[in-house]
Amino acid sequence: MDEAIFEQRVSLITLAVGDMQRAAAFYEALGWCRVESPDGVIAFDLIGQTLGLYSRAALAEETGLPEEALRGSGGMTLAYNVREKEDVATLLARAVGAGARLLKPAQDVFWGGHHGYFEDPDGHIWEVAHNPFSPLGPDGAFRWNGYG
C-alpha cells in the first residue's frame, strides 16, 4: 500500500445544522459565497477544501450516530478524499489498525461515490471518500466541483 495514502490534508469540514437556511444565512452574513450544490447540502469552497452544511438528521443517518451526538460543537465531521476507489477500504483498515473504531465499512453511496467512516480514539468522526465527480488537485486539494 502507498505510504502516502493519507496525505496531510482535510477535504471537507461538515457542520451538522438544525436549519440549513438559517445556517447558510449566518455564514453568508459573514461574507462567504456558496458554490452551486444539489438540494440537501450547502457548500463553501475554502483553500484546498470545502466547508459543507448538512442537516443534523441527514448526518445522523449517514454516520449511524444518534442525532443528539451531533448537536452543538459535536456536529462536525472531517472528510479525507482519496484518489482511487479501492483506497477507501485500504485507509479504513489502516485507521482501524491504528486504533480507530469503524463506523461504516467501505461501500457505494447513492450519489455515485464510495465511502466509509471511522472514529478516531477520541471520538472525532472521519469520512473516507472517493468522489469520481470531484477529482483532486495535483497537491490533493479539494473543491466542490473538482479540479482539472
Add this chain to the structure above:
Amino acid sequence: MDEAIFEQRVSLITLAVGDMQRAAAFYEALGWCRVESPDGVIAFDLIGQTLGLYSRAALAEETGLPEEALRGSGGMTLAYNVREKEDVATLLARAVGAGARLLKPAQDVFWGGHHGYFEDPDGHIWEVAHNPFSPLGPDGAFRWNGYG
C-alpha cells in the same frame, strides 16, 4: 470595515483529546508528520491550515465550555486567523450581529497573540485569532510557523 475580513478559509482545526501522546500516535500511524511546537500542543500542517491536538482540559479552560461538551465528535473547534490585531474584535462583533453567541471577547493571550471565541447558531465553536508569530500567506493560508 473590510468586507473581506472573513475570507473563505479555516486556519486551524483543533481536536480536543484525552491523551496527547496517544492521539499523536494515531495520526502518526496513519502517516502524518508533526511540525515542531511547544509543549501542550501537537501540530500537523495541512494544505493552507494546521490540524492541532490539544488536551480536552486545556480546550475547556480556553473556551470556557464544560469538558463534557468537548468529548467525542464535540471536541473540535475551527479557527480563523486575521491579519491585523484589531480585526479580532471587528469580526467577533460581526459574528454576533449575524446571530452568533460570544463565548470570549477579544483579549490578549499569554502566548503573545490576541483572540476571542464565538459559537455559531448551531453551537460550532470558532476562535478568531491574531498570531503575530505566524503571518498568513498571500492567499490567507496558515501554517504553524508562518509564511514569509
